[in-house]
Amino acid sequence: MKRAFACTTLLTLLTSPLFAQTAATAAAPATSPAAPTFELADVHSSAKTTTPNFTGGSLRGDRYLLHNATMVDMIALAYGVEDDKVLSGPSWLDIDRFDVSARAPRDTSPDDIKLMLRALLADRFHLVTHNDTHPLPSFVLRADKSSPKLKPSNGSAKSECISTPNAPSTPEGAVPYNYVTCTNLTLDQIAKYLHDMASGYLTNPVVNATGIQGSWDFDIHWTSRGSLAKAGADGISIFDAVQKQLGLKLAPEQYPTPVIVVDKVDEKPTPNAPGLDKALPPPPPAEFDVAVLTPSKPDAQETGHITANQVNVTHFTVKDLIDYAWHLNFNDDELIANAPKWLGEDHWDLLAKAAPEAQSIGPDGKPQFDTDLLPHMVQALLADRFLMKSHIEVRTIEAFTLVAANPHMTKADPLNRTGCKEGPGPDGKDPRIANPVLGRLVHCQNMTMAQFADQLPNLANGYVFTPVLDSTGLKDAYDFTLSFSGAGALRGTKPPSSTSANDPSAAVDPTGGLSLPDAMAKQLGIKMIKEKRPSPVLVIDHIEEKPTDN
Numbered sequence: 001m002k003r004a005f006a007c008t009t010l011l012t013l014l015t016s017p018l019f020a021q022t023a024a025t026a027a028a029p030a031t032s033p034a035a036p037t038f039e040l041a042d043v044h045s046s047a048k049t050t051t052p053n054f055t056g057g058s059l060r061g062d063r064y065l066l067h068n069a070t071m072v073d074m075i076a077l078a079y080g081v082e083d084d085k086v087l088s089g090p091s092w093l094d095i096d097r098f099d100v101s102a103r104a105p106r107d108t109s110p111d112d113i114k115l116m117l118r119a120l121l122a123d124r125f126h127l128v129t130h131n132d133t134h135p136l137p138s139f140v141l142r143a144d145k146s147s148p149k150l151k152p153s154n155g156s157a158k159s160e161c162i163s164t165p166n167a168p169s170t171p172e173g174a175v176p177y178n179y180v181t182c183t184n185l186t187l188d189q190i191a192k193y194l195h196d197m198a199s200g201y202l203t204n205p206v207v208n209a210t211g212i213q214g215s216w217d218f219d220i221h222w223t224s225r226g227s228l229a230k231a232g233a234d235g236i237s238i239f240d241a242v243q244k245q246l247g248l249k250l251a252p253e254q255y256p257t258p259v260i261v262v263d264k265v266d267e268k269p270t271p272n273a274p275g276l277d278k279a280l281p282p283p284p285p286a287e288f289d290v291a292v293l294t295p296s297k298p299d300a301q302e303t304g305h306i307t308a309n310q311v312n313v314t315h316f317t318v319k320d321l322i323d324y325a326w327h328l329n330f331n332d333d334e335l336i337a338n339a340p341k342w343l344g345e346d347h348w349d350l351l352a353k354a355a356p357e358a359q360s361i362g363p364d365g366k367p368q369f370d371t372d373l374l375p376h377m378v379q380a381l382l383a384d385r386f387l388m389k390s391h392i393e394v395r396t397i398e399a400f401t402l403v404a405a406n407p408h409m410t411k412a413d414p415l416n417r418t419g420c421k422e423g424p425g426p427d428g429k430d431p432r433i434a435n436p437v438l439g440r441l442v443h444c445q446n447m448t449m450a451q452f453a454d455q456l457p458n459l460a461n462g463y464v465f466t467p468v469l470d471s472t473g474l475k476d477a478y479d480f481t482l483s484f485s486g487a488g489a490l491r492g493t494k495p496p497s498s499t500s501a502n503d504p505s506a507a508v509d510p511t512g513g514l515s516l517p518d519a520m521a522k523q524l525g526i527k528m529i530k531e532k533r534p535s536p537v538l539v540i541d542h543i544e545e546k547p548t549d550n
Contacts, residue, residue: 036112037119038064038102040280043269046097050457050467051327054097055372059104059113063283066100067372071265072419074098075129078117079260082205084421087134089262091446094419096267103280124269132261135254137428139202141191141242142249143210149247150216157183157217161193164219175231177221184215194250198238200225201433203423207255210248220245226436237433252428286373287380288352293547296347306371309354318386318543319344325378326538331487332465334397338540346545352381385547390540399466399533402453406525409478412446418477420444420452420459425481432483437513439489443481449474449526462487463516466535472526480524485513 046052046068054073056066066074071093075086086093104116121127160183167179180197182190187208195206222241223231242250273279288311300315319339323330333339354370354377382388424430425443432438442459444452453470517528 035115035119036108037123038104038116040273040276041100041102041120041124042272042276042280043098043100043120043124044272046099049327050465051461052097052458053327056100058370059106059108059110060370061283062103062106064100064102064104064113064116065283065372066098068097069100070094070097071125071127074100074117074121075127075260075262078114078121079129080114081260084136084204085257085259087132087259087261087417089265089417090267091418092267093262093265093417095451098269101280101282121265126264126266127262128264129260129262132259133256134259134261136257136259137204137424137426138253138255138257139195139204139206139250140209140253140255141187141194141206142251143212144243144247144249146247148210148212148216149245150212150218153184153215153217155184155215159184159189159215161185161197164221167221174234175223175227177223177236179219179221181219183217185217186215187212190216194238194242198222198225201238203430204252205257206250207257209255218246225433226439228433229436285380286355286370286377287384288377289355291350291352291381291385292550293385294349294550296349300347300349311350311352311354311374314349315347316350317344317347318342318382321378321382322388322538325375325382327375328538329461329465331462335465335537336540337393337395337537340540340543340545342545343543348547350381352377382543386544387548388540388543390538392536393539394534395537395539396532397466397535397537398530399468399535400456400464401469401471401529401531401533402449402520403527403529404449404472404474404525405521405527407472407474408525409480412477412479414446414477416446416479418446418451420447420455425479435512437485437489438483439486440484440516441481443479445479446477447480448477451477460516466533469533482516482519482523483514484516484519487516489513 049068052068054066054068054070056064056069057077058064066077069077071089072083072086075081076083079086100120102116102120104113108116161180162182164179164181167177170176178197182193185193187210191206191208195202220241221236222238223235225237228235228237236244239250242248296315302315304313304316305311319336320330322328322336322343328335336343354373420442423441423443430441432441440460444455447455449472450470453468456464456468457466514522520526520528
């Protein structure tokens with residue numbers, strides 16, 4: 001349940017807005033004097049947490065909320081761009097996090113909300129930016145030497161790509177292809193759909209540089225990146241599929257891209273106005289209007305869906321709910337104290353309806369489920385139906401410490417901004433394609449080991465569940481790339497949370513997988529050692545095995 005539930009929420013939260021700026025040559029202030037502004041705004045640094053997930057970015061009633069937002073997150077929202085199109089600025093832009101609670105009229109349009117956020121950043125952080133063009137890692141779609149194998153569209157069909165309903169059946173034991181039929185698409189739309197459909201391969205934006213006009217129909221099939229090695233000679237990557245089936249060429253390039261350049265910004269916002277806490281009190285906690293809990297059927301599958309204002313989750317345990325509601329890692333039982341045995345054994349189904357205050361205004365101006373509130377709503381559900389009472393307490397549990405063994409990392413250019421991202425480094429090498437079990441690829445730049453230790457619980461969820469201590473003694477900042485297997489992908493092993501991190505046999509995997517501790521030691525020369533250390537733990541004071549009646 002955990003994965004299905006979390007993935008449904010993340011798909012809603014991680015939809016990136018499209019770039020809508022035009023290039024300019026002269027520096028300009030982040031907003032104009034005539035721009036609309038929020039009526040009131042509370043801006044402050046976020047509370048420290050090991051998993052600072054950014055949420056928010058839409059108007060809920062008369063309140064605009066951001067939680068754990070970096071300056072890059074806020075600039076990207078304000079200007080309608082992807083994070084990687086925000087360039088320059090000080091190193092803390094991707095590290096420091098802020099909470100924003102602002103008031104605006106309920107009928108404010110999404111475009112005006114962007115202008116209000118620009119005005120807030122200019123007023124409270126003295127942000128100054130300008131538009132520019134800069135080469136960025138991209139996948140570029142070009143016309144191949146052969147003629148494109150696209151069928152001109154008559155314009156009557158809907159512009160879309162859908163899974164082919166009558167795809168050829170897959171022989172037993174063979175790896176199935178992804179079959180897709182697309183209709184009435186321009187080349188710009190084709191580039192966007194390719195990125196969305198084959199994101200396992202296309203970790204950077206896809207750019208249309210074909211120069212081909214008009215709208216087109218086509219069919220395409222390819223092998224998922226994670227199944228390519230297993231498919232062997234029958235496998236076909238998205239790159240080969242585009243060339244052979246569409247007559248186009250898709251390849252990684254550094255491509256000139258419109259960007260937002262940060263000229264000036266303050267690390268600390270100006271203070272909130274006196275008495276703001278009374279004029280702008282926190283919104284009331286959201287709860288489900290109706291929640292029906294029923295025991296799961298023995299053969300039920302773990303599923304999770306959010307549609308309109310409803311949440312429908314099947315075959316979950318109460319521990320799954322607690323892990324989700326408090327952002328705990330489901331692999332580490334030490335993070336919950338006083339947990340009864342049944343917590344992870346009894347399975348339930350939940351059908352719940354969100355109250356109007358748990359809905360926000362989406363980009364299309366229509367109400368939608370505000371998934372930012374879902375963890376809080378689940379906490380309220382546990383308190384109401386399972387009579388759960390709990391508190392956070394610091395206890396001594398196992399945690400990782402970083403120790404320098406034989407460091408071999410590249411010293412960073414201090415002018416680069418600090419941060420880590422999923423995907424290849426500047427060399428474009430992606431070992432995941434040749435060996436899919438190495439499913440994680442993280443590139444960090446201008447990162448000290450102290451900063452990296454701070455980021456690890458969020459970067460390596462499944463391996464690291466508690467704060468990491470840096471004992472390397474390294475003070476410089478470095479650029480490096482880490483290639484490793486996700487904790488759940490290592491066959492025949494357990495994640496380091498339940499094995500000894502100092503036992504080399506714990507990371508051995510017959511599929512060619514590589515654990516995070518092994519990757520750190522081999523690729524960076526940094527050891528991850530486990531030791532007992534104080535850490536925050538959720539302590540259950542009381543919880544009932546059976547929920548109250550529906």
